[in-house]
Amino acid sequence: MKDDDREHLLHVLAELSDETPDLRFGQLIANLATLARGAEVEAIWDAEDRELIAAAERLIEKQRQRKADVA
Numbered sequence: 001m002k003d004d005d006r007e008h009l010l011h012v013l014a015e016l017s018d019e020t021p022d023l024r025f026g027q028l029i030a031n032l033a034t035l036a037r038g039a040e041v042e043a044i045w046d047a048e049d050r051e052l053i054a055a056a057e058r059l060i061e062k063q064r065q066r067k068a069d070v071a
Helices: 003-019 027-036 049-070
Strands: none
Touching: 003 027, 003 049, 027 049
C-alpha cells in the first residue's frame, strides 16, 4: 500500500460521501468493496486501495449522472 494511494482514497471517499449523504460510512465501504471485488465476504478484507479508488470514482460518476438526468 502506498501513502499516496491512501491519500487519494481518503479524498475520493470524502467526495463520495458528499455525493451520497444518505449512506452511513459502513454502507459506503461495504458497497465499494462489493463494487471492487464482487459480492464475496472476503471483498471488504481483500480489496486493494486502487480497486476501491476505481470503484469510488465509478460510483461518483454514476451519482453525478443521476443528478444531471433529474435536473
